Amino acid sequence: MAIIEIPKRETAPVMPRKTRASFFSFSKTLSAISSLSIPSLPYTPSHTFSETMMEENIENAESMITKWDPSDSSEVNFVSLFKENRKEGKEFIKCVKDLRRAMHFLVSEHSSSEKLVVAHKLMQTAMKRMEEDFYHILSENREQLDPESVSSWSSRVSQSSNSDVDEDVESDHEIWAVGKSISEVERLSMIALSDLKLIADCMISSGYGRECGKIYRLIRRSIxxxxxxxxxxxxxxxxxxxxxxxxxxxxxxxxxxxxxxxxxxxxxxxxxxxxxxxxxxxxxxxxxxxxxxxxxxxxxxxxxxxxxxxxxxxxxxxxxxxxxxxxxxxxxxxxxxxxxxxxxxxxxxxxxxxxxxxxDTVQTIISEFETSIQKNSSRTPVPGGGIHPLTNSVMNYMSFLANYSRVLSEVATNLASPAKLPFPESYFDNPNNEDNPTSAVSVRLAWIILVLLCKLDNKAESYNDIALSYLFLANNLQFVVEKVRSTNLKFLLGEDWILKHERKVKLYAANYETNAWSTVFSSLPENLTAVSSPEMVKGCFRQFNSTFEEAYRKQTSWVVTDGKLRDEIKVSIARKLVPAYRVFYETHLATLSEEKNLEVLVRYSPDNLGNYLSDLFHETAASGSSSSSLSSSMSRASRCLP
Incomplete structure (x- = not known):
């Protein structure tokens, strides 16, 4: 059958009743019907079964639509058809559908029938009613249909919907399906949503979807x-x-x-x-x-x-x-x-x-951060070879960056690749290997750390004592390694990176030890047990006292901030110094048994050396007991010397 084209009107929902009359007034006219050629003689149809059914549909629709004519209600006493009686509301929708089918039939079979004019007027009245109810349901259920409530149960409605359910009862079926798992508020929200859908479906199929959409947009936009x-x-x-x-x-x-x-x-x-x-x-x-x-x-x-x-x-x-x-x-x-x-x-x-x-801005800030490291011009040595403020600030910053590795990997398209960064050979193990897990982010962060380490090499030159410069490098590199090990940087740089730089820390520590203690080690004779004259023994003790006291005095203000590294350095020094001194001490002490000022000549027992070494590299070492004891011992010795 042909489908009637019902002309559309331009309306907009307005809340005050005074203006709502114009809002709900229809510009839809009967022009489409009046333009048809109507015979001068009365229409005398030869009724068929279909015609009879269509007429009954119009009569039933007239009874229902007239009953709920919106012009008979005021703003004050307006009652929503669906709120008053949902069953009758659905019956109203059914009557509108039947009316629409009757209109389609008349347009196809008897386009000049006066019944078509009646049906059209009824359809206008019905749509006016639908608009009022649609507006009322949306307005009255703003809280129940707030997005938070809708989101909380929307997934359950979607999961429980059944495409085979008849269109007229589909929404009620959905409500029933999830009814046991929702609250009363949610149930009322879903009922309102069901009614809105019924009205919208009806208005759209009747050619009034645009008017329905205008009302919806006005209210929901404000929400x-x-x-x-x-x-x-x-x-x-x-x-x-x-x-x-x-x-x-x-x-x-x-x-x-x-x-x-x-x-x-x-x-x-x-x-x-x-x-x-x-x-x-x-x-x-x-x-x-x-x-x-x-x-x-x-x-x-x-x-x-x-x-x-x-x-x-x-x-x-x-x-x-x-x-x-x-x-x-x-x-x-x-x-x-x-x-x-x-x-x-x-x-x-x-x-x-x-x-x-x-x-783009993240990449720019990282590049500017790298440049700021390179431009750092501070030449003031850190007291005692401790951690440089630049080391601390850069590594703290890097550890925070590592927490955003996923974001950095997403913005890393413009980050320099390993091939573009001038890394020393073997800085990474096969960085260009496709199977290597080193990412652009890992390489970039490793590069920034390398820039820091190069800057620290320059700052180490500020120390006048080469042993202290190596201790400074060992301290700062150890700080870097521990920061990597204890943060997400370890996952980006890998265990090989950590092991490689730990070996470098040990190398710096060994270089410090060589430069700081070599004169003390060499003050003892190569052959510790060789028979020597008393004078030669006295000379050896005096030289050992002098070199040890000079090294100790110098290093009482030096620090090693990492406890593990501090212990390793002291143990390494003690292992080289104390056993050798013990052999010399026990072998030649008897040679000086006749010496009157023996305590001045032999100032340290092997056990005392270990005590002195244990006080080194703490920030408070200068005020420690062994330091005071050493000063007292040296003072007594100076008074006794000729």
Whole structure:
């Protein structure tokens, strides 16, 4: 059968009753019917069974539609048909469908029938009623149909829906299917949603989908705008962000991170489900409604990270930028799913633009950070060869960067590859090997650490004592290695990197030991047990006392900050010094039995040497007991010497 084209009207829902009369007045006329040629003689049909059924449909529809004529109710006493009696509401929908079938039949078979004029007027009245009920259900159920509530049970509705259920009872079937697992509030929300869908389906199939969509867009847009406002989403400008102090900047970043989680997973996802469900009968209306509701708010939501990325750069802001990047990246599957319509592609483009700007700024800050290390010009030696402030700040920064390895790997497309960075040979084991797990991020972070180590080599030259410069290098490299080992850097640089640099720490420690203690070691004769004259023995003791005291006095202010390294260095010195001195001491002490000032000549027993060494490399060593004892011993010796 041919389907009647019912002319559409232009309306917009307005809340006051005074203006609602004009809002619900129809411009749809009978022009389509009056243009037909109507014979001057009365129509005398020859009734068939189909004609009789169509006439009955019109009569039944007239009875039901007249009963619920919206012109008979006022703003004050208006009662929703579906709220009053849902069963009768469904019967009303059925009558409208039957009326529509009758109109199609008359247009096809008897286009000049006066019954068609009557049916058309009834359809206008019915649609006016449908609009009023649609508006009323949306308005009265704003809280029940808020996106958070919809999101909480939308998945259960989707899982329980049955495509084989008859169209008229489909929504009730869904409510029944999940009824045992939902609250009373959720049940009422789903009933309202079911009624909205019934009305929308009816209006769309009757040619009034545009009017239905206008009402929906007006009310639901305000809900989305209010939701975003309550989340603290504002219209920012670059100048506003640049003027923020660090505290305000942190606050707005954290607020946005919390807001986007709720906005995407609850607000927009709930609205998308609601819109798709209500207007499942028309993809065009579904898209136009959701586009109108979400486009401006979502675009503004995703514009904030781009403005932050374009604001003033500083090394500490990089972590907040990566937080923003991670938030968008984590939600990208939902963003693509929710904003899938071509008409709202601008939202995804804005989100992508923010990702790219954030990524570019992160790369720029890392490059600037590397440059700042290279330009560090401080030449003041760190007292005692301790940890340089640059080492501390760089490694703390690097350890925080390592916590964002996934984000860095996503923005690493423009990071220098291993081949582009001038690493020393074998810095990585086969860095260009395709099977090697070393990533662009790992290489870049390793490169920055290498820049730091090269800068530390330069700073070591500031020390006048070569032994202290090696101790400085050992201290700082040990700090770097331990920072790598104890943070996520270990997963990026790998165990081989750690072992390689640990060997270098040992090499620095060995070089320190050689330069600091070689004169003490050489003060004892090569042949410790060879028979010597008393004078030669006295000379050896005097030389040992002198070199040991000089080395000890110099190193009481030196530090080794890492406890393990400190113990290893002291044990290594003691193993070389104490046993050799013990052999010499026990072999030749009897030779000096007649010496009057023996305690001045032989100042240290083998056991005392170990005690003195144990006090070295602590920051408070200069005030330690052994240091005081050594000073006292040296003072007594000076008084006794001729």
């Amino acid at each position: 989305v705008d209010e939701g975003l406002y309550s989340l603290g989403i504002e219209q920012y400008s670059s100048s506003q962000i640049n003027r923020m102090n660090s505290e305000a900047f942190e606050h707005h970043i954290k607020n946005w991170q919390n807001a986007i989680q709720f906005a995407i997973k609850t607000l927009f996802q709930g609205e998308k489900f609601l819109c798709d469900h209500v207007f499942s009968a028309s993809e065009t209306i579904r898209e136009s409604c959701f586009t109108y509701i979400s486009k401006e708010g979502a675009t503004n939501l995703f514009r904030f990270p781009e403005l932050v990325a374009k604001s003033k750069r500083s090394p500490d802001r990089i972590f907040r930028l990566m937080d923003l990047y991670e938030s968008i990246s984590d939600l990208w599957p939902e963003i693509e799913s929710i904003f899938s319509y071509e008409s709202i592609s601008a939202i995804k483009l804005q989100a992508l633009s923010s990702l790219h700007k954030l990524g």
